[in-house]
Amino acid sequence: MQIKRKLVLPGEEVAAPEEYLVEQGAYLDGVFRASVLGRAVYDPKAHTAVVEPIRGDNYPHNGDIVYCVVTSKGVRALSARCFAKESKNGVEDLKYPVTAYIPPQLVDGRVGVGDYIRAKVVSSHGPPFTLSIRGPSFGVIRAICPRCGSAMRRRGGQLVCPNCGAVDARKIAVGFYV
Numbered sequence: 001m002q003i004k005r006k007l008v009l010p011g012e013e014v015a016a017p018e019e020y021l022v023e024q025g026a027y028l029d030g031v032f033r034a035s036v037l038g039r040a041v042y043d044p045k046a047h048t049a050v051v052e053p054i055r056g057d058n059y060p061h062n063g064d065i066v067y068c069v070v071t072s073k074g075v076r077a078l079s080a081r082c083f084a085k086e087s088k089n090g091v092e093d094l095k096y097p098v099t100a101y102i103p104p105q106l107v108d109g110r111v112g113v114g115d116y117i118r119a120k121v122v123s124s125h126g127p128p129f130t131l132s133i134r135g136p137s138f139g140v141i142r143a144i145c146p147r148c149g150s151a152m153r154r155r156g157g158q159l160v161c162p163n164c165g166a167v168d169a170r171k172i173a174v175g176f177y178v
């Protein structure tokens with residue numbers, strides 16, 4: 001039997017415990033799930049496996065500036081899914097979207113679910129990564145109308161929906177709102 005490899009996303013099932021003992025890069029949640037983005041390597045003879053983390057340049061790191069969509073608003077934090085990051089060559093897509101959260105002390109203004117944000121990674125581990133949108137150049141870059149779901153336009157310090165006329169306020173990333 002041959003060594004087998006496959007790419008796994010964080011949270012994805014790696015193996016059932018009766019099949020493989022996953023010795024690294026996974027946690028047990030009924031089944032073994034990957035705790036990192038990585039390559040699962042299975043040894044069918046020994047019934048062991050490991051998840052080797054992939055840390056390409058495309059993966060977010062502490063201090064990176066990322067682009068994310070806010071997916072939910074919880075009591076403790078905002079949750080987000082990040083899909084791009086800034087690099088020397090501009091903004092590049094992440095190969096795999098990553099999950100992140102923003103604790104309330106790192107949010108200095110209003111953000112809505114469905115909004116796109118420009119944020120800074122402030123954790124060295126993840127996903128989920130911890131993000132901050134404190135500071136004038138961080139925050140909402142595209143807001144969604146709470147009434148009809150259209151993209152809202154900026155008018156002075158306010159946001160106005162071109163479709164239904166709703167007016168709302170957001171913590172705008174100065175110079176980045178589109």
Ligand SMILES: [Zn+2]
Nearest residue numbers: 145148161164
């Ligand atoms: Zn609207």
